[in-house]
Structure formats: C-alpha cells, structure tokens
Amino acid sequence: MNLALNQQVILDSYFSYLKVAEGVYRILVDRKYCNTELIIGNEYAAVIDCGLGFGDLPAAVRALTDKPLILFNTHSHIDHIGGNAQFGIPVHMGSEDIEAAKHAEYSSFREHLMENRIHSLGPDSVVGMDTHEFLHRGPGEMVPCEDGEVFDLGGRTLKVFAIPGHSRGGRAFYLEEEKILYTGDAVFACTLCFGPGSSGRKAYIEGLKRLQHLPFTDILSGHYIEPFNHAFIDKAIHTAELADFETGIPLPNPIDSNARVCFPKDTPPTPEIIERIRQGDHGLDNKVWAVVLSSPE
Ligand SMILES: [Zn+2]
Numbered sequence: 001m002n003l004a005l006n007q008q009v010i011l012d013s014y015f016s017y018l019k020v021a022e023g024v025y026r027i028l029v030d031r032k033y034c035n036t037e038l039i040i041g042n043e044y045a046a047v048i049d050c051g052l053g054f055g056d057l058p059a060a061v062r063a064l065t066d067k068p069l070i071l072f073n074t075h076s077h078i079d080h081i082g083g084n085a086q087f088g089i090p091v092h093m094g095s096e097d098i099e100a101a102k103h104a105e106y107s108s109f110r111e112h113l114m115e116n117r118i119h120s121l122g123p124d125s126v127v128g129m130d131t132h133e134f135l136h137r138g139p140g141e142m143v144p145c146e147d148g149e150v151f152d153l154g155g156r157t158l159k160v161f162a163i164p165g166h167s168r169g170g171r172a173f174y175l176e177e178e179k180i181l182y183t184g185d186a187v188f189a190c191t192l193c194f195g196p197g198s199s200g201r202k203a204y205i206e207g208l209k210r211l212q213h214l215p216f217t218d219i220l221s222g223h224y225i226e227p228f229n230h231a232f233i234d235k236a237i238h239t240a241e242l243a244d245f246e247t248g249i250p251l252p253n254p255i256d257s258n259a260r261v262c263f264p265k266d267t268p269p270t271p272e273i274i275e276r277i278r279q280g281d282h283g284l285d286n287k288v289w290a291v292v293l294s295s296p297e
C-alpha cells in the first residue's frame with residue numbers, strides 16, 4: 001500500500017490533521033509540514049514528535065483520542081520537541097540526544113519562530129499566547145529510548161530503531177500492523193548530516209541498512225506530507241555511499257563552514273540544481289537528492 005494523504009481537517013487556529021489510516025493521524029502545525037504523528041491502539045495512543053510548540057498540542061491530540069499517551073521524539077531538534085513539556089509526562093528520546101536537548105538554547109530560535117509566524121500569518125496569530133512561557137519552555141522530562149525496544153499499544157506495535165546521522169540519537173519507529181516507518185528528519189530528499197549534533201556518513205549508512213530489511217510500504221518523515229516508498233531507503237543508502245564530498249557544493253549556512261551538499265558520483269547535479277543550492281535552497285523537497293556532510297566520512 002502506498003498511502004495517499006489528503007483532506008486536511010482544521011482543528012483550531014494552530015492545528016489541522018490528516019487521516020493516515022483508521023486511528024492513525026498526522027497533526028500539522030500552522031497547516032504546514034512539521035508533523036506530529038498520532039497512533040491510537042486499544043490501550044494506549046502514541047504521539048511521535050511534538051512540533052514547534054505553538055498552540056495547545058495536547059488539546060489537539062485529545063480531540064482525536066482519550067487513551068493514555070506515550071510520547072516519543074524522533075530526535076532532539078526544536079521543531080520536534082517544542083510541545084513536549086505541554087503534556088506533563090515523560091517523553092522517550094534516543095539516549096544520545098538527551099544531553100543535547102537539556103543544554104540547547106531554545107529562546108532565540110523560538111523568537112525567530114514567532115517572528116516567522118507573525119510575518120506569514122499576521123500579528124493576530126500570536127494574540128493570547130503566553131510569550132514568556134513559550135520562549136523559556138524546556139524540552140520536558142526525557143527518558144531514554146533504545147534500539148530494539150518494542151511498545152505495545154494494544155493491537156498496534158511500535159518498534160524502535162536507532163538511525164544516527166541527522167542527529168546522534170535519531171530513532172525510527174516502525175508501526176508493524178500498518179507497515180509504516182516514521183523517520184523524523186533522517187530520511188529526506190536531502191538529509192542534513194552536519195553540525196554539532198550529527199553523526200557522519202558511516203553511522204548514517206549503517207543505521208539506514210538496518211531499516212532496509214523491514215517490510216514497510218510507506219515512510220512518513222518529519223516535514224513532508226507525501227510518504228516515501230520502500231525504495232527510497234535504497235536510494236538514500238546509495239546516495240550516502242556515493243556522495244562525493246570533494247565536489248560537494250558549500251552549504252550557505254553558518255553552523256558548519258565545512259558543510260557541503262554532496263551528490264552521488266553517478267548522478268551529478270544539473271546547473272539549475274547547483275544554482276538552487278547556491279541560493280540557499282538545500283533541497284528540502286522531493287526533487288533534489290543529496291546528503292549534507294561536513295567531512296568525507
Ligand atoms: Zn532535525
């Protein structure tokens with residue numbers, strides 16, 4: 001099965017959702033593609049990633065289920081953990097990412113998010129918001145979530161896989177009964193494997209290879225609506241293995257001056273794509289396939 005996700009249903013001024021399958025939803029913040037996933041079992045409901053932190057995410061989840069919740073993060077980046085603390089229960093996160101999340105500085109990035117929101121949706125879009133609470137909210141209580149763990153939701157099972165690369169403690173969650181793999185930002189058209197919290201190419205490839213044998217039909221990632229199919233994992237591995245660091249295009253980004261957008265040797269980028277990268281577009285759509293590395297390995 002390849003999922004077709006459409007019919008966005010508006011929940012409130014912040015949230016909308018898409019139905020993936022019976023009892024399986026994607027909740028979107030600002031009607032954009034920073035995805036929170038909800039999987040409802042007979043006993044528990046799992047929430048994977050908690051978005052930017054705008055609005056009342058627990059209320060959005062409660063509009064769809066009254067089951068006791070288990071929270072998960074695919075990784076520790078702010079756009080995935082922003083709403084963790086609003087739930088008041090621990091969140092399961094890859095152990096290698098927990099320290100990074102504890103010591104991250106959130107307020108300046110959240111200020112930037114607020115400015116973006118006002119810029120795109122107007123000043124009314126933040127009326128009534130507790131700005132101080134939003135800017136200073138931490139990552140919530142975190143408990144380690146390790147490769148090989150299995151969470152039984154009652155009739156639905158989530159299996160945990162470590163996928164370092166985009167972040168050291170990245171985790172994928174396999175929903176066995178629906179054959180869906182949730183990967184956060186670790187499987188994209190251009191995966192970012194650079195910066196202080198990332199792992200290099202070798203660890204990234206090893207993680208992807210452990211997903212390759214799983215019989216999933218759809219990959220749901222952190223920032224797209226459209227699922228990727230199973231073959232996308234093969235493509236990701238191929239790209240990472242053949243990515244040519246030497247001819248990579250410098251990424252216009254101050255985080256890591258070595259970071260380069262690297263294309264596989266057998267499919268070099270077209271001049272148009274090179275121009276896009278130079279303009280600062282590092283391929284976060286379905287059209288560009290590359291990986292961002294900060295060293296050859
Ligand atoms: Zn990320």
Ligand SMILES: [Zn+2]
Pocket residue numbers: 077079080185222223
């Ligand atoms: Zn992200």
